[in-house]
Amino acid sequence: MKLYAFRIDEELSYDSIQRRLYKGLTRFAKNDVFTGFAIVELNEGVNVYVASQNPNIEKYVKETFNGVNIESLLLEPSAKAQALRNYRYQFLNSYLSLLLHNILYQAGFRRAGRNYWIWYENPEYPYRIRVDVDLDPDTYYAYVSIDIYTPMQTLLNLVKNSNSYQKLKNKTVLVPLGEDYVWGHIVDLEDAPVTQSYIEQKGQKISVYEYWKKIKNVDINKNERPVVIVEVERKGKKSLLKYPPSQVRVPVIEGKLFPKQRLNAIEEILDIVTAHFKPFNIDFERYTLNRYKYYDVISNVWLSYRNNIKTYKSPLIAIQEEGATLLSFADIRRLLVLVPSTLLNEEEGMKESIKRLFTLVSVIFETYKLGKISERRTEQFIVVEDENETSVKFATTLQQLIEKYKLEPDKDFIVVVYPDSYKQLYTDTKRICSQHWFHSQLIRVSTIKKLIKYIKGFNLSAEKKESITIWYKWYEENIVKRINELQSMKRLSDEDRKTLNKLKQFNSILFNILLSINAEFSLQRTIYQRQIPQNIGWKLAKPADGEDKSIYMGFDVSRSESGGIGVVVVLYNAYGSMLNATIAPIAGEKLTYEDLRGILLNIFSRVSQDLKDKTRLVIYKDGPIHSSKELRDVLKAFNDVAKQFGFKVVDVIGVIKRSNLRVFELTKDKKGVKVQNPEAGWWTGIWAIFRFGVKAQRALVIASQTLQGTSRPIMLEWYTPRSDKNIEAIVKEYLSMCRLNFWDARTGLKKIPLPLNLADTLAYLFKAGIPIKTP
DNA sequence: CGTAAGTCGCAATCCACGAC
């Protein structure tokens, strides 16, 4: 390895040099063995350092800076050390991408789509991959992360045992074009071997076989057939190109990957990448899980209910087995169930089945003290083939029914059953209901059918009487008791296991509907009465920060379809009681410091009595900070206003729902290493990141239990670290706020903390143009 | 039912660069 140095005697910024180097050296890397790293110094002109084994590097750098005054420098070791000290984080970070890019290229990968790579030299490796590199601003360690996406296979595999090519027409495929892979679709298939199909190349006719063999230097089989004609689009220009089937990759429809499969596929790439790093004297170390910590969020974060029951158990268990009652009691005078005509006409006796289902709903509702439903009415709305027409008819029907029954938001509630494919009805319902101060519960036709099927399957359709005791007995004996029985059995037959799953599923779905009705009605009633819906369901038994000194804010900015900006701010105390919520529309194009300051002043003054003795404000922001201006404005507004209201500390935390980093739990047993998704509560602090000159401390958090596929951790970015809290405290209170989610009966735990979840929901409604009423 | 994983496509952002 040699360090080459160059001097540029012109005024060029770091960025322009970085860009040129990146572009130029990437280009050279594609047809030569270049890689290395570069450092730029700005004292007395510009020094560029490039380390490489390739003596051609001198030529490349000079060509890259063609037209710029550049000369080679002779370097002494001390100068090299000095150079290494003076590099810039940003520059090196970008330059690492170049290194990685080159390494992937040399390892036989080609770009396939924006962020993805495909293993060109190994068609047997089925995945597209994504590789990112991060630089730790504290230690200057580089972190390489790898993940895999969409499995692909070559078309050769697909046509090997088949002659019916026609079904492949119109398929979306990846094909090599120039240096990269691009997406295209199959237009036609020519049933001829590659030696018998010709293309025009510089005025000469050559066979597809010869083209790949001689010009592309790729070994393909002479007998490959058929020749695939693919339409590709590049820079707006469409063209038809001929490919041998071995060069065409088609997506394989494959379900979600278990952690083990995913890790295996990643390991394969990891080995290749590390092997290619070796010649450059870069040490590799696995970022292992021993840095992980576990916070048993379920048993440490207890929930508190109305009848003073405090328990760590999941809400469903707490309610059904421990007799816990929800903080919100929904006293519903009349439940209006609106059902589509298509469902009623589908089958004889459907109306009866639906009525009975809602009788059961009411009975369980009352039994577990979620509330009381005194009266139920089932009405229908007409569904026609055209969705827009259905929408119009539905709106009229719903308005008429609200009038006919004289429904009142603090007394009555609306449930709408809608055909799965009529998505518009969802927003229609929310919009019309909201205009009349109603919330609503929507249920898909498929869910209703599933529930009815279960009830029939549990062999109770014979029961015709609608007596409450009979329904209660039925539910108690056939669902609750049976689940308990089966769960307590040590060994289950396959049959029993199936039954248990069905029962649990039925119970979960039903309970989720019940909880939703309780929650939505309670929200509707309190807001109509111009009050704050403080607690729905349950609250924390202990304050999330351990001392009840913090206020928690969910913060989201959303853009409606008409272009307006809405700022959503939701405030909670440390027990998870809501203090206030607001959606403030912004007049301008962008959210400014002044806008935000006004909004915050307004909401804080409205809850000023709740802020007494509170010294800390925690802000959960949806997503990362997107620009330096945003960061400046947001921090300034938060800080200015927070100080006015007596806060001493403001913690701004970006919550990134979809990070590109994965986490696996490896456990050794007799059979070897077991690869699993980590349990909810595992977390780790990871390397920090510079965003627009501000360093953010980060943590990866497994906030919910993954039931399928590979878990995707939440990434927390803490922009304002203070000494009196550490990342551990931030993570723990984050996990506590996640337990407040009152829509999921099964665990009462979700990836997003309640304040942010609610901000998210409100932002979504704002975006969909639904008028939102807040107290 | 709500939730989460997984898919594609795209919007937002930054910045240099070139045309005017």
Add this chain to the structure above:
DNA sequence: GTCGTGGATTGCGACTTACG
């Protein structure tokens, strides 16, 4: 100087599937 453009990068929206 100003404005549009285009590459690179990064997450999100909208969709589907599966689970209790």
